[in-house]
Amino acid sequence: MTPPPLGNSAAARDIASVLHPYTDLKAHLQNGPLVITRGKGVRVYDESGKEYIETVAGLWCAALGFDNERLVEAAVRQMRELPFYHAFTGRSHEPMIRLAEMLLERAPAAYGGRMGKVFFANSGSEANDTAIKMIWYANNAWGRPQKKKIIGRVRGYHGITIASASVTGQAANHKAFDVPLPGFIHTMCPTFYHAGLPGETEEAFAARCAEELEKLILAEGPETIAAMFAEPIQGAGGVVVPPRGYFQAIQPVLRKYDILLVADEVICGFGRTGNYWGSQTYDIAPDILVCAKALSSSYLPISAVMVNERVFEALAAKSHEIGTFGHGFTYSGHPVPAAVAIETLKIYDEIDIVGHVREVGAHFQAELRRRFQDHPLVGEVRGIGLIGAVELVEDKEARRNFDPVRKVGPRLVKIAEQHGLICRAMVLDSIGFSPPLIISRDEIDEMLDRFGHALDDLAVELRREALAPVA
Numbered sequence: 001m002t003p004p005p006l007g008n009s010a011a012a013r014d015i016a017s018v019l020h021p022y023t024d025l026k027a028h029l030q031n032g033p034l035v036i037t038r039g040k041g042v043r044v045y046d047e048s049g050k051e052y053i054e055t056v057a058g059l060w061c062a063a064l065g066f067d068n069e070r071l072v073e074a075a076v077r078q079m080r081e082l083p084f085y086h087a088f089t090g091r092s093h094e095p096m097i098r099l100a101e102m103l104l105e106r107a108p109a110a111y112g113g114r115m116g117k118v119f120f121a122n123s124g125s126e127a128n129d130t131a132i133k134m135i136w137y138a139n140n141a142w143g144r145p146q147k148k149k150i151i152g153r154v155r156g157y158h159g160i161t162i163a164s165a166s167v168t169g170q171a172a173n174h175k176a177f178d179v180p181l182p183g184f185i186h187t188m189c190p191t192f193y194h195a196g197l198p199g200e201t202e203e204a205f206a207a208r209c210a211e212e213l214e215k216l217i218l219a220e221g222p223e224t225i226a227a228m229f230a231e232p233i234q235g236a237g238g239v240v241v242p243p244r245g246y247f248q249a250i251q252p253v254l255r256k257y258d259i260l261l262v263a264d265e266v267i268c269g270f271g272r273t274g275n276y277w278g279s280q281t282y283d284i285a286p287d288i289l290v291c292a293k294a295l296s297s298s299y300l301p302i303s304a305v306m307v308n309e310r311v312f313e314a315l316a317a318k319s320h321e322i323g324t325f326g327h328g329f330t331y332s333g334h335p336v337p338a339a340v341a342i343e344t345l346k347i348y349d350e351i352d353i354v355g356h357v358r359e360v361g362a363h364f365q366a367e368l369r370r371r372f373q374d375h376p377l378v379g380e381v382r383g384i385g386l387i388g389a390v391e392l393v394e395d396k397e398a399r400r401n402f403d404p405v406r407k408v409g410p411r412l413v414k415i416a417e418q419h420g421l422i423c424r425a426m427v428l429d430s431i432g433f434s435p436p437l438i439i440s441r442d443e444i445d446e447m448l449d450r451f452g453h454a455l456d457d458l459a460v461e462l463r464r465e466a467l468a469p470v471a
Contacts, residue, residue: 039066061293096333125159155237232278238430239389
């Protein structure tokens with residue numbers, strides 16, 4: 001396809017050169033990109049100077065907004081002092097050591113006691129991929145070479161490397177990529193809105209989810225199941241908030257069959273849910289915890305895998321037998337992202353990010369429901385803290401979503417851009433909200449005002465379509 005004539009603009013150069021993630025690549029040749037040139041606070045600006053409120057903090061990640069000078073200065077200082085060093089063969093450096101200490105100091109309770117060690121990678125996908133390899137490695141150390149299968153959840157998201165995409169439970173990440181790999185299985189999505197039975201309470205639904213999980217484990221063979229991955233809140237799956245009692249119901253099932261639990265805190269960590277960790281919000285005691293994104297407010301790429309003492313001891317024993325732990329990345333614990341992450345955690349402490357999220361998050365949740373729960377296009381409003389979603393439906397009473405072919409969610413995203421709002425459409429036309437954690441009450445109101453205008457415009461557009469004569 002020939003791209004539209006856009007001269008030598010950034011859009012034209014993008015079309016000519018860039019292969020974009022999560023994009024209809026053929027359509028992009030005609031539509032081109034939205035080119036963002038700068039940011040300030042919760043807002044970003046495109047190449048024409050148009051201002052937008054970023055409702056999802058980029059990709060759930062710019063927790064401190066788009067212009068925090070302290071993070072810039074931390075990166076510059078570290079670049080001047082030690083711009084790179086690695087962690088292979090026992091080498092180390094102060095930023096990596098200090099960051100590991102800070103994460104362990106802040107870690108939630110782990111199964112069996114506390115988190116023991118921290119491994120660093122560069123993205124949530126790499127961290128989850130690392131966790132999978134650690135789980136396999138540990139089971140070999142424990143003399144259980146057959147105990148290797150990994151359980152994910154339908155609509156769960158854990159990344160896009162081959163293994164992490166396999167534990168992810170979304171069709172778009174599987175189709176044409178030849179994943180999931182063998183040995184990756186999925187249990188039901190805990191969406192009470194869609195899967196709850198008439199008259200069923202949330203607690204009863206949670207118990208049914210646990211029963212389904214146990215049936216899956218027994219059908220596959222408990223001796224073959226190594227671990228289950230779970231986000232406290234399923235983010236990219238549409239902000240699926242677990243029903244009351246869900247994690248209290250599933251954790252005993254996992255422990256019964258000695259199945260490790262991995263808490264994927266890539267989105268929920270560092271205050272997003274109103275506690276430092278989503279695991280604390282939902283009383284999860286994981287064996288392994290994975291975090292990224294807000295770890296550095298995403299100013300530089302870094303992620304971490306925290307493992308409890310039992311897992312670490314297995315890794316240590318097997319690596320001693322082999323002679324090395326044969327896994328790692330050139331940039332594991334890179335000193336510059338580590339220095340930025342250290343400064344990020346310091347800022348969270350200084351501004352009491354958890355207290356701030358609890359205060360403005362309560363306002364956000366109340367306003368999200370007050371404004372949109374009764375809107376004719378909205379089936380469910382859900383969320384906690386500063387994460388939420390509005391799910392669009394064609395039939396509110398039947399809880400029936402729009403035909404995906406109509407792309408109603410993506411259409412709303414484009415309309416929202418006209419109102420100065422960058423949104424994200426996800427599974428089942430769920431529009432996610434995960435703004436920078438520093439957002440104020442006034443900015444929340446402005447964000448929701450703009451979203452309301454966009455939603456009303458979409459409603460008018462859909463009504464016109466419904467009334468248009470059939471060709």
